[in-house]
Amino acid sequence: MKRLLWATCGILGLSALGCTKRYYNTTPSQTIYAQADSTSWVQYPSTNPNSWAIDISMPEITDAVSINDNVSVFISYNYDAQNTSDVQFDAIPEVYNNYSYSFTYQTGHVDVYAQSPSATLPPATPGKVWIKIVLTPSNQ
Numbered sequence: 001m002k003r004l005l006w007a008t009c010g011i012l013g014l015s016a017l018g019c020t021k022r023y024y025n026t027t028p029s030q031t032i033y034a035q036a037d038s039t040s041w042v043q044y045p046s047t048n049p050n051s052w053a054i055d056i057s058m059p060e061i062t063d064a065v066s067i068n069d070n071v072s073v074f075i076s077y078n079y080d081a082q083n084t085s086d087v088q089f090d091a092i093p094e095v096y097n098n099y100s101y102s103f104t105y106q107t108g109h110v111d112v113y114a115q116s117p118s119a120t121l122p123p124a125t126p127g128k129v130w131i132k133i134v135l136t137p138s139n140q
Contacts, residue, residue: 029136032060041114041125051115052125060111062133066107073103073110074132090134100124 034056041052061071074089077096092112094101099114099122110133114126 020133025140027136030060030104032058032133032135034131035128035134036112036131037128038125043121046116048113050119050121051113052122053111054131056110056112056131056133058105058133061105062090063107065135065137066105069138070134070136071105071110072134072136073112074122074134075101075112076132078131089130097126098122106124 036056039053042054043049043051044053049120065071073092075092075094075096076087076089078086078088091098092101092103095117097115100113100119101112101115103112105108105111110131114122114129117121
């Protein structure tokens with residue numbers, strides 16, 4: 001019985017020595033914040049009649065960034081630039097407070113959309129929100 005115990009301990013000991021450490025290089029990203037109040041949201045009847053939308057000018061999104069890199073968008077309903085201890089950003093797409101958020105981007109701008117989960121136009125705009133846009137380059 002002791003031989004079996006020692007053999008098991010030896011095998012476990014040797015397998016632990018085979019562990020390798022991995023190092024990950026982090027990719028630098030660029031973060032941009034934009035604020036939208038209740039009057040910033042507009043309706044675009046010709047392109048998306050059931051949504052409120054904000055168009056955020058983004059000169060940082062060049063043709064190369066639009067084609068090659070990652071653009072992530074987050075939304076905060078409680079962002080306070082003076083007190084950042086309780087800030088929470090949620091990744092879009094997101095459903096919050098009976099609004100379904102989505103976004104599109106292309107060279108020069110990001111559009112954030114808010115509609116009801118049933119794909120109809122909500123009766124009021126979402127109000128004041130903060131948008132965080134993160135640009136992450138790809139390794140090509």
